[in-house]
């Protein structure tokens with residue numbers, strides 16, 4: 001019987017298995033950041049051991065950092081302390097750190113690909129659930145907890161039980177104005193926020209094949225939002241073209257060797273998946289979420305469904321919405337364009353093209369946060385920063401920013417924010433903040449109109 | 458890691474589904490660099506008003522409910538991979554969480570911290586919720602040795618799944634790192650074979 005892409009990569013990384021079924025999986029690349037690593041470093045100290053393979057770990061600070069004046073010391077003491085701890089820990093344990101202000105710094109899920117660190121066939125982990133983003137390159141990438149960060153430090157391995165395999169096929173062509181973000185929000189709305197739990201997802205089909213690498217990253221990024229451990233896309237010419245010539249990608253003869261291997265990374269024709277779904281790209285329209293989990297999404301022309309149950313009612317009450325209502329025409333006060341889901345150069349280009357020559361609604365505050373220093377530099381080189389600023393948008397420095405309400409960028413209680421991030425949980429963007437997830441274009445259009453709109457009209 | 462064997466206790470119910478880790482511990486409380494003290498902010502925004510006064514209708518503020526087991530609706534622990542969620546629940550004093558379905562990363566994090574995720578059938582969960590509703594003093598018994606959860610006063614019991622390796626770890630208070638470190642030679646051999 002043939003193998004799935006997932007199993008090909010997984011099997012190539014098994015060091016040994018444990019009675020009862022768990023496996024010791026070798027990890028090729030480990031990304032760390034300031035929030036989920038300090039306790040792991042302390043664990044190493046308590047055991048009096050070092051990092052087993054320090055060259056395979058890369059550190060950045062991104063969650064707990066301001067997105068303004070990054071050249072100044074961080075004002076908030078606890079945040080500063082946490083970022084400083086990362087600096088000391090990396091120095092103590094001999095790890096590479098792309099710290100604040102470093103020209104290569106940014107979100108791990110953005111810089112891994114843009115530097116060519118992320119490559120097909122790898123296993124990649126990080127103490128961050130959106131590590132699944134790297135899966136766009138045909139690798140197994142997933143989020144882990146801090147105890148596991150310590151395990152990887154100590155042994156470059158993890159004890160894992162093999163997830164089940166799911167394939168999601170999307171066939172056909174996405175309509176005008178429909179993007180990868182809409183596609184993944186649509187899939188999650190169909191499968192629910194728990195529909196992927198226990199599975200690792202492969203995205204396939206003609207609609208996925210025709211997507212750019214950045215769009216595939218947006219899709220894989222949100223795999224966790226349906227509960228899946230991660231998602232991946234088989235590498236193809238689009239992947240190879242993206243990687244060739246990047247700083248840490250293989251060069252010369254090594255490139256040829258790597259390429260020959262990468263071309264074997266696909267699910268065999270007769271591979272069997274534990275679950276399989278097929279969707280039609282034509283059925284998807286621009287999406288928005290109306291509730292407090294990412295599975296509560298609908299097409300912009302649809303209305304909020306009528307359901308019962310305490311969780312559903314609490315969710316709508318929090319959002320201030322009613323069953324049967326349309327979201328189109330709802331006033332909003334904030335727009336956040338950024339996060340590891342949608343902060344890459346293609347996202348910023350789309351937004352700039354749309355807002356060029358327009359002005360944001362006076363009552364809206366709109367923030368654009370690039371995913372990395374390189375994205376920021378590219379945006380500036382293309383004049384995107386100026387276009388955005390002329391439209392009244394605030395173009396900031398890289399970071400997680402208002403995605404998670406941890407740093408200085410927060411949405412006030414009760415306010416509505418159309419956000420290109422990945423989670424609309426209660427309080428995610430600040431206590432009481434109400435998040436509506438959407439694509440960068442839907443967010444930009446909402447900023448201009450001052451309300452949720454179908455920009456295609 | 459604290460050992461886990463037999464637990465008999467009252468339980469605290471939160472009959473909501475899809476409780477995500479941002480509710481369990483909001484991001485703004487993740488700035489600490491140690492594992493301790495997160496229990497104070499467990500369910501922070503459900504538990505306290507903006508001015509830090511307790512919300513009287515939230516179950517953790519209701520003296521009628523106490524115990525070492527948290528009972529919650531399906532898809533508990535979805536969202537972020539923050540282990541702080543498991544730390545907060547354990548730090549507050551819970552030893553087990555009962556639900557009909559757990560998010561993957563949370564389940565792993567819980568097990569790595571001696572907090573037992575007990576997955577039960579929707580029907581058993583329903584029985585447990587209604588039992589607690591009728592009598593907050595009702596006891597549950599969780600036996601890891603036999604992988605059984607019981608509501609003695611109702612005469613109900615069910616077995617629950619757990620990875621056999623993890624079960625042994627929890628019963629003995631071992632963690633994965635000791636095991637992985639013991640494999641170092643094998644791992645180095647594997648690296649050579651990988652090229």
Ligand code: SF4
Pocket residue numbers: 063107128130338339340341399400401403404421422
């Ligand atoms: S942007 Fe948001 S989702 Fe992505 S890593 Fe940062 S906090 Fe997490």
